[in-house]
Amino acid sequence: MKRKRPRRRSSEGAPDRNSERSTNMTMVETMGVSAQSTRPAPSSRSTAPRLRRQKALFLLMLVAPAVLFALAVCVYPIVSAFSLSFFDYDLRHAAVAPQFVGLDNYTRFLTDPLGQQAIVNTLTFAVAAVAIELVLGLAIALMLWRDTRFNKVVTALFLVPVAFTPLVGALLFKNLYSTTYGPLGVIVNALAGGNLDSLVTNPVTAMPAIILVDVWQWTPLIALTLLGGLRSLPDEVIEAASLDGAGYWRRLFAMVLPQLSSFIFIAVVIRTMDAFKVFDSIYAITGGGPGNATTTLNYLAFTEGLQFFNVGYASAISNVLLIIIVAFSAVYVFSLNRLNRKYETH
Amino acid sequence: MAAYTALVTHRAYRRTVARSRLNAAALLIVLALFLAPVLWLMGTAFKTRVDIYSENPFDLLFTPTLSNFTGIFELFEPGRLLGNSVLVATGTTLLALLLGVPAGYALARSTLRAAPAVAYVFLFLRMVPPVAALIPFYLVMRDIGLVGTQLALILISAALNVGFVVWTMYTTFRAVPPDVEAAAGMDGCSRWGVFWRIAVPLGRSGILTSALAVFLFSWNDFLFALLLTTPRTATLPVGMLATVGSVDISIGQMGAFAQIATIPVVIVAIALNRYMVSGVMKGSH
Incomplete structure (x- = not known):
């Protein structure tokens, strides 16, 4: 996660331009010397800006396709969704032109009990899943810290859930939760006294069941990210922390965790943003139910827009989700920027 | 004195070994928990319908089949x-x-x-x-x-x-x-x-x-x-x-x-x- 940059950000402007000009000038001078016999040396005053213009044009040529593509296929739909959210637009009545309704879609969503429940469900899911993943992931990272061959093998095997297709993982857990033939369902059912029909149709266990899928799939990723952080700590911290004996916990909390805080922070922010977008497991396991116990914003937007074709309303829901995620990513990008600067000054 | 130091180092060494073995064991258990769902799924792929929906989902002794x-x-x-x-x-x-x-x-x-x-x-x-x-x-x-x-x-x-x-x-x-x-x-x-x-x-x-x-x-x-x-x-x-x-x-x-x-x-x-x-x-x- 640590992004090293060779230069300090603050020195990007003027000094860089100067150093580049000087390299260009040496290039021109070399060329001039070698070509002296055939033609007069080009004046460095007119060539340097021309070379710089050529370089700028070349770089522009490289960056333009990506920018245009992103604008057409990514930015345009987002902007379009933003404007759609102010219209009453139902695809089933294609003959009826979309009608401008102002903020009606938003007020309808925010006052609808289902909308409110979707917000609560999304937050519950994200907070619970990420909290569990962080605690477990940190524990696993600390266990994997020592750089042995055994740990290397174990680390690689922890990637199995991460690479597993989420939908297949969801279908797998759906079967594990069965109280007739699924090992997990049978165990939980036995513990609960044997009167559960299913873990996924019970309003109490449905949300934990969805959270567990997320925990299974993404805890290893947090663990491996934090392991990367642990490996990048200064040697004296590693030595002090790897000493055995009394005071291990104190050293952990006093030395290791503060040093690791930026990695923990980034892992939490990224995972939270992803958790807000949970879809596959809900679609495959509960379908938002029982009742609406596991209906999240993403799932609600999908059903409204792409099953009921209530496009304007669905756009409003996805925009609320977008706003939440933008707020998070702003925090993330801002702190990443600060983090980069911190590492560059070292 | 030298013997005492050696004893202390030896004890510390033994403690380190014990701790790292404990660590490895705990790690294996956690890894097993994370891999268990996948292994179960891979197992069911070779089970007959009768074996899968049997009363005991923990039965490891089944006759593998390629019918699935x-x-x-x-x-x-x-x-x-x-x-x-x-x-x-x-x-x-x-x-x-x-x-x-x-x-x-x-x-x-x-x-x-x-x-x-x-x-x-x-x-x-x-x-x-x-x-x-x-x-x-x-x-x-x-x-x-x-x-x-x-x-x-x-x-x-x-x-x-x-x-x-x-x-x-x-x-x-x-x-x-x-x-x-x-x-x-x-x-x-x-x-x-x-x-x-x-x-x-x-x-x-x-x-x-x-x-x-x-x-x-x-x-x-x-x-x-x-x-x-x-x-x-x-x-x-x-x-x-x-x-x-x-x-x-x-x-x-x-x-x-x-x-x-x-x-x-x-x-x-x-x-x-x-x-x-x-x-x-x-x-x-």
Whole structure:
């Protein structure tokens, strides 16, 4: 996660331009010397800006396709969704032109009990899943810290859930939760006294069941990210922390965790943003139910827009989700920027 | 005195060994918990229907059968689904790299003040919830008649992934000192030659990281494929959904299907594990 940059950000402007000009000038001078016999040396005053213009044009040529593509296929739909959210637009009545309704879609969503429940469900899911993943992931990272061959093998095997297709993982857990033939369902059912029909149709266990899928799939990723952080700590911290004996916990909390805080922070922010977008497991396991116990914003937007074709309303829901995620990513990008600067000054 | 010191060191050594053995044991237990669901699924793929729905789900002694594997070839078209998945994931990866690698390079080498800001915008694009872009994208694709084609799927997957590729390549190329390229430029290499023959090989770890992550996301994508494909163009996750809810199909066939769909990718991910973590973390959905 640590992004090293060779230069300090603050020195990007003027000094860089100067150093580049000087390299260009040496290039021109070399060329001039070698070509002296055939033609007069080009004046460095007119060539340097021309070379710089050529370089700028070349770089522009490289960056333009990506920018245009992103604008057409990514930015345009987002902007379009933003404007759609102010219209009453139902695809089933294609003959009826979309009608401008102002903020009606938003007020309808925010006052609808289902909308409110979707917000609560999304937050519950994200907070619970990420909290569990962080605690477990940190524990696993600390266990994997020592750089042995055994740990290397174990680390690689922890990637199995991460690479597993989420939908297949969801279908797998759906079967594990069965109280007739699924090992997990049978165990939980036995513990609960044997009167559960299913873990996924019970309003109490449905949300934990969805959270567990997320925990299974993404805890290893947090663990491996934090392991990367642990490996990048200064040697004296590693030595002090790897000493055995009394005071291990104190050293952990006093030395290791503060040093690791930026990695923990980034892992939490990224995972939270992803958790807000949970879809596959809900679609495959509960379908938002029982009742609406596991209906999240993403799932609600999908059903409204792409099953009921209530496009304007669905756009409003996805925009609320977008706003939440933008707020998070702003925090993330801002702190990443600060983090980069911190590492560059070292 | 020396004997005493030796004793103390010996004790400390023994304590260290004991602690690391305890650590290894705990680690194995945790790993087993995380792998158990996958192993169970792989096991069910070789079980008969009777064995799967038996009273005891923990029975490890069963007679393996290949009937589930033959069954899915009769009921579905795993070959077609696999082909579609490979086509979409490869197409997405190539398109995202083709657009993203040069852009990341250009942003890293630009001296404009706006360049880092543009790179951050690309990073931000990666975080957009797919559903926000999906509805209008679906409408556009419907209007130009591309719904149900693999191309539509490749276009939107590449668009949501290109931001991640640009950002990864931006950070990768920022870490490559420009001096090497300046030297090549003086040796008469064209700008394009400097990019293609010097910068791209130097940035190959970043390219591999992005390629692996984009391929994995595209391979694992379900939401776009669900909406944009027809039975003819469906990818593996969408095809596997058909195994649910039908009386004719057991979890055993789902397990057999899952092995075709996930095991190859999981093996690649493990083999290239050092490129995986940073990629998936930065680019995850």
